[in-house]
Amino acid sequence: MIKTLWKKSAVIAALGFAIVANAGSVSADAATYQAKEGDTFWMLSKHFEVSLELMLKANPNIDPNNIYEGLSIVIPAEAAVKQSKTAKAAAKAATTEKTALKAEKTEKAAKKAQPAKQAAQKPAKTQKKAAPKAEKASVKSMKMKSVDRNDEVVTASGKSYDYSDVVQVKASAYTAHPSENGWGAVDYYGNPLKLGTIAVDPNVIPMGSKVYITGYDHDGLPVGGMMAVATDQGSAIKGDRIDIFVPQSQEQARTFGYQYVKVFILE
Numbered sequence: 001m002i003k004t005l006w007k008k009s010a011v012i013a014a015l016g017f018a019i020v021a022n023a024g025s026v027s028a029d030a031a032t033y034q035a036k037e038g039d040t041f042w043m044l045s046k047h048f049e050v051s052l053e054l055m056l057k058a059n060p061n062i063d064p065n066n067i068y069e070g071l072s073i074v075i076p077a078e079a080a081v082k083q084s085k086t087a088k089a090a091a092k093a094a095t096t097e098k099t100a101l102k103a104e105k106t107e108k109a110a111k112k113a114q115p116a117k118q119a120a121q122k123p124a125k126t127q128k129k130a131a132p133k134a135e136k137a138s139v140k141s142m143k144m145k146s147v148d149r150n151d152e153v154v155t156a157s158g159k160s161y162d163y164s165d166v167v168q169v170k171a172s173a174y175t176a177h178p179s180e181n182g183w184g185a186v187d188y189y190g191n192p193l194k195l196g197t198i199a200v201d202p203n204v205i206p207m208g209s210k211v212y213i214t215g216y217d218h219d220g221l222p223v224g225g226m227m228a229v230a231t232d233q234g235s236a237i238k239g240d241r242i243d244i245f246v247p248q249s250q251e252q253a254r255t256f257g258y259q260y261v262k263v264f265i266l267e
Helices: 009-021 041-047 052-058 077-120 124-144 250-254
Strands: 031-034 072-075 153-156 159-174 197-200 210-214 226-232 241-245 259-266
Touching (some): 041 052, 052 072, 153 210, 159 250, 226 241
Parallel strands (some): 159 241, 197 226
Antiparallel strands (some): 031 072, 153 159, 159 259, 197 241, 210 259
8 A cells, every 4th residue: 555644634633623613503595405326525516616625514414425315415505506596597598598499490380381291292102111211210329328338338236327537547455554544544534444445646536536446356356346436545646546445454455466457437
C-alpha cells in the first residue's frame, strides 16, 4: 500500500467540527431531495451547483457511503433557491416552445393534407411494399437500445450500469495494517476501511465516484470484477493509479503486486 500519513487528521478534524457546528435546524429556504440509486454527495453537489462541504453540513446524520434510493437529503438553501429559479425559467421556456411547436405543427399538417390524401388513393401494392421497411427500422432501433452494447454499459451481478468514462490504470493493494494507515484504519472521510474502498487521484477519478473494476487477479477480491467507491487518497496514487483495499494480511496483499485494470466510472 502506498498511502500518505498526512492525508486524514487535519481534514477529518476540520470537517467533523464544521458538520457539528452546523448541525442545527435546517434553513427554512432549504429543500429536500429523494435520493436515486447511484447518487453520491459529490454528484449531488455538482448537480445542484453547491459545494460538497455545504452538502455534508446540511446532512450531518447521513453516512456519505450509505446513500440509498428514497433517502431524504437536504439541499442547502442557496442551491434550492437557484434550482427554483432555474425551474421557473425552464417552465416559461417550455411554454413558449410548446406554443411555437403547436403553430409549426398546424402549418405542416395543412401542407401535408393534400399529399396524404393522394397517398391514400394509391394501389394497395404500394402500401404493402413500404411496410417491411418500417419493420426493419423498428428492429434496428431496438437493437441499438440493447443492454448488450459493451461500449456503453457494464453488467455486474446481472444488473446493467451506464458509465460516463473508462480508464486503464495501474493498481496495487493495501490493508488496514497500522504501518499503512497512520491515522487509523479509515478512509479519507474517516469511514472504516472495507471491501470496495479504493484510493484514487481525484484529478483522474473524482472522489465519491462509484466504479466497476475488471481485469485483476487476486484471491482476496470478487472473481470477474467488483463494485467500488472512490473514498480514499494516497501520496503515491497520482495519475492513472488506484490502490484497492483488501481485507487481508499484508503478506497476502503483497501477492497482488501491480496489475493493469479497467475502471468504469458509473453514472
